[in-house]
Amino acid sequence: MTIDDVLNELRAKIADKLPKGITISGLEFEGPELVIYTTEPRAFADNGDIIRSLAKDLRKRIVVRPDPKMLLDAEQAIDKIKQIVPAESGLSDFYFDPDTGEVIIEAEKPGLVIGRHGSTLREITKHIGWTPKVVRTPPIESKTVKDIRQYLRTVKDDRKQILKTIGRKIHRPVSTKDQWIRVTTLGGCKEVGRSSFLLSTPETRILIDCGVNTGAESNGTPYLYVPEVSPLSSIDAVVITHAHLDHCGIVPLLFKYGYEGPIYATPPTRDLSALLQLDYIEVANREGKRPPYDSALIREALKRTITLNYGDVTDIAPDVRLTFYNSGHILGSAIAHFHIGEGLYNVAFTGDFKYEKSKLFDAAVNNFPRVETVIMESTYGGMHDMQPARREAEIEIQQVIKQTLARGGKVLIPTFAVGRSQEVMIVLEEAIRRGIIDNVPVYLDGMIWEATAIHTTYPEYLNVELQDMIFHKGQNPFLSPSFVQVDSPQKREKILADPSPCIVLATSGMMNGGPVMEYLKTYGHDRRNTLIFVGYQAEGTLGRRIQKGWNELPMSVGGKTEIMKINLQVTTVDGFSGHSDRRQLMEYVKRMDPRPERIITNHGDENKCLDLASSIYKKYKLETKSPMNLETIRLI
Template sequence: MYKRSEVKNIVLTIMSQLMPKDVQISRIEFEGPEIAIYIRNPKILAEHPEIARDIAKKLKKRIVIRTDPSIRRSKKETEEIIKQLVPAEAGIKEIKFDDVLGEVIVKAHKVGLVYGKGRSIYNKILAETGWRLNVVRVPPVDQRDLDTLNKIIDYMLSQSSYRLNFLRRSGERIHRGVIFENRYVRITGLGGFMEVGRSAILVETGESRVLLDVGINPGGDGFSFYPRLDIEQLKPEELDAVVVTHAHLDHMGLVPYLFKYGYRGPVYVTKPTRDLMVLLQLDLLDIMQRGNQKPPYTQLEVKKMILHTIPLDYGEVTDIAPDIKLTFYNAGHILGSAMAHLHVGEGLHNIVYTGDFKFGRTRLLDKANTVFPRIETLIMESTYGDRDQPRRDVAELELISTISRTIARKGKVLIPVMAVGRAQEILLVLVDALNRKLLPKETKVYIDGSIREVTAIHLTYPELLSAQVRSRILRDENPFDHENVIRVEGKQMREDIAKSDEPAVILATAGMLNGGPSVEYLRMLANDPKNTLVFVSYQAKGTLGRRILDGEREITMVGDDGRLELVKINMEVKSIDGFSGHSDRRQLLAFLANIKPKPKNIILNHGEPQAIHSLAEAIRRKSKHLGLPDVRVYTPSVLDSLHVAGHA
């Protein structure tokens, strides 16, 4: 239940801000992390567009202003007004209505033109119709590639009443007020400590329990596939929130599993993470089912998760529990990847969890953020904590050289890639090389798996990409496309490509050869020494990619007839470092040198033991140079707990 004093303070603050402006309030609701103010006089918002911002500043909470359903115009009238006010150049493709939340979803090519300068059109539409605009960008791609995104929007609209009830239930939990006064913060590693994969971290206070990421282990099986969700203090139904930093399976692959076992709370993500997460989870289910593996959850749990996601923008401070505020910051790892800043209590403790991050610009993304309001404890990934990577331009030249050499001998280049991030980075490099004639003009680039759909989602969120890529997309260009880039349609086309005499480049998922079309191509291409297998990303321990990288040249695979066959790796095997979305040792140390303010505690995770111990030693040795003279560096294992503030 709410604390009466807190509710009273919220209501009085809202009334004091709105009453002098003749805003006719019909009711005030707690909807998830937001306080929703329902009004009957939306015209006042056109005169005072700063109202919500001023209340949010006073209360230090997220505010949304909705209109009372009784004053909203009909859908037909609203559509006509939108089309009158929005310039034709915006390219409106579709208009849909959310009756429950009072939102009108407008799908258009140019989002900015729909909102208007300074959100002038947004405010005018709200004032004249009573409906709030929610604009979704429609990139100039094959609409099949937006199928998942459209289904997410349609499903959420069809379940609006459920979603509103969920938001109000979670709002009651978030804004209930602090009950317990024992002031402590405990961090427990459930996965991804002294290892790469199955990332999951439990943060506990006297009042709340929050789970940071919940992924699978791509190289694990059986018990090691899952994080340690079986510990006594983790009961899904008692969790206050799940925070997902980015859409790679080792960080979000098991989120629907929580809903299977009783979790009914919110999942906080960025918008691209929501879309990519759903796409990759459904892809995982498909791969496991085709491989006769029993999936840990079904599409039903994925759908339930969709209804419980709450998307946040970078820099948006959000209450996720009575004593915890969450803010996302750009991590530079993949589209929508975020560092999670947790502000616990009234200044009790501040945690920054980096997730996976890149402290260096790439063709695709800007580098990770380094400035935070406060930090006492930093949980930092250490994937490449024991090594430096080549510069990106050097890696690109090596890739183009390797492809050219293989094409010259009439071979095929197989590049296993993660559908999110690495695929788009490599596509940018290959398209640029084709445009600059660094590759033979007849070189075909085949893309297989979910790469096209994932790339379409990148085109939907250009504001989160690097300035160079963003500017091209906003000019209605597709920087990932070229006439030589060809989408693979089905198993037969895959076999035809592999059997043909045509030299080619093949980008296929998954990046660690742990399922998907990349494994099928490997089986068909491995025996021919003219071909080349190129690794451009980290290969986790236990995966087929890691085994081949470590020298294994005879592997057992399932053939077309379902029988096991021995496959000899006669093709050239090449690993090109420098394309990773992770920070290398040099970048990790540079991040610590630049971070502001400086943390008192550093907890290293997401790395194999050698990488973590090497980085920990380097931090201690260089602590004064890094501006961290008194820092404490921790290297816990899975199931270790650290009290970083107070005592339980």
């Protein structure tokens, strides 16, 4: 049976189930979705249960789009939307996508655009043809998000063809009756960095993560030249768990060497990945290194990225369905759950996860419909890798800052732009609002402001309490007047010359470059000041040396190397990590429902991966394995 035969069969089934008077003008697979085109979008809009019923019966992700000739001109559509939607909704912008027949409507009060049980949305669809999607107006505009949306509009024709090609490949008939599943470790095993796995069946090859170890002199990229992944054009899909470079940093390079398939990620992961990948090549150029790819390949990756929200069950191959679940690590980070065959096997890749509720995110999900094998991180998997509770960490950082400000000092906090920065920002905002620490300016230097803007674009990915605060109480902690963006070298110089107490959050988190170094050079000699580490400091980094107690450091000043004395107070506040500690890792497995048959540990130093695997086996009597890179494990 050909793919056209499959479509004809589906068309007949759909036509048979549609109420009288409703017809379809076209049917096509576009990416993972089965797209129904119709000249009667109003009829579908009036019968909201039709699509749900079809999706259930056909077991496909179905979307209805108006026949292109039914779409109202964009300007006329905007006028019509404004007539239908109450003025107090605060409409702010519209993004029309001819590729999908969708219009994204930005509004300060999305609920008024949606209407009771979606009534206003259905009314909009009736009058303009376009399918409306409503999002809240971001309180901080993100240049990254705006640029990505604009770029995707300019490549809409290419993308349309790409989605059709991908769709036909996904929904092709299964060609073999053989049943086996294997996982090949390509990076990130018994090490931290360059995470990458290949999930294989007789029908399909899926790459999960493709990271880079930015600090490695050698072996910084996954083993992408081995037979299991060669040629790259034979890979069906790439799935990205989250946006940190050790999980997504080398993805654009795939397109240089023949990969032409889709990338699956959550919407925040898509945007944050582009932000961090662009910064990666910029830093490499600045340091005189040759970056592995250029911005054109990042755009190619964006063009082929298909975004999925948490909980969306999606066909990504003839025999594989993917579902993303919250992993609690950073914005949009996901546990990737694969359902293989018709109930044959289920495997979950945790990526990096936090099994504890934080100021930003709910705890990682560990309840799945089914799961036989779990491949989980072990960053803090060692016997003694215990972190204080998040609340204890919050109290500690507040006390250290309070003491520093009281003696007229400044606080310098090196942070990663994505995740820890926003976590610390919320703690500082609350402390200032409650009068726990003085109301001093909190300067944000590096990519922190742009990363925060992306957080405000996707508030639905934040925890329930934070959403309630933003949506219902009108309090957005990211908008505190205490936060000041450092958007130029001139502003930084002004801050450095100002003797007043302040707090500075600056990248990079391990002090191996970035704006934080300028502050260290100025603040390092003064005993009144404090340097607070809130994130992991890898061996070999400047941050780790300072953490170990080095008080004399070679620094480049005006092109010359000088020895700088470190006199400021150095404090490490554990508990802000986006990774689970040993106790949480064990608890995650203990409370997993259903209970898996096998646990495979990765993403940790060798002793931590082995220790965690051994402890899980002894305590829970589960089969465990801690593989090396380049091993292939047969699951069934």
